[in-house]
Amino acid sequence: MSTVRKPITPRPPRRREKVLVILQEQCKQCGLCVEFCPKNVLCLDMSKYNRKGYHPVDACDIDACVNCEFCERICPDMAIFLADREEAREAYEAGALEEGTRIPEFEGEKSKKEAE
Numbered sequence: 001m002s003t004v005r006k007p008i009t010p011r012p013p014r015r016r017e018k019v020l021v022i023l024q025e026q027c028k029q030c031g032l033c034v035e036f037c038p039k040n041v042l043c044l045d046m047s048k049y050n051r052k053g054y055h056p057v058d059a060c061d062i063d064a065c066v067n068c069e070f071c072e073r074i075c076p077d078m079a080i081f082l083a084d085r086e087e088a089r090e091a092y093e094a095g096a097l098e099e100g101t102r103i104p105e106f107e108g109e110k111s112k113k114e115a116e
């Protein structure tokens, strides 16, 4: 057995393949995705009501998302899912998203750029 340790080199940040999309108008505040997200990415936005009168889900820590798809699988209303990054970016930049659709990762990038 070698007694020489391998140098520890930090891994480059992992690029997530997909982006999280939330259809806030379709959310019924059941909280299942919030409860089951293994990285505590999701939360209910108690400051907002959707057209159904519910507080919709939002991403409170999008950087922690690991693309596991648990939220997509568990949501009974198909209000949250992962989408192909490039397709989602095209739709986002073209302003072609339905009202109440949130892509928190892109919104975070936009607000960072605006702050610069």
Ligand code: SF4
Residues within 6 Å of the ligand: 020, 036, 037, 038, 039, 040, 041, 042, 064, 065, 066, 067, 068, 069, 070, 071, 072, 082
């Ligand atoms: S994909 Fe996984 S980590 Fe990301 S928000 Fe959904 S449940 Fe959480």
Ligand code: SF4
Residues within 6 Å of the ligand: 026, 027, 028, 029, 030, 031, 032, 033, 034, 056, 057, 074, 075, 076, 077, 078, 079, 080
């Ligand atoms: S599981 Fe679906 S309906 Fe329930 S809180 Fe999450 S996004 Fe909303």
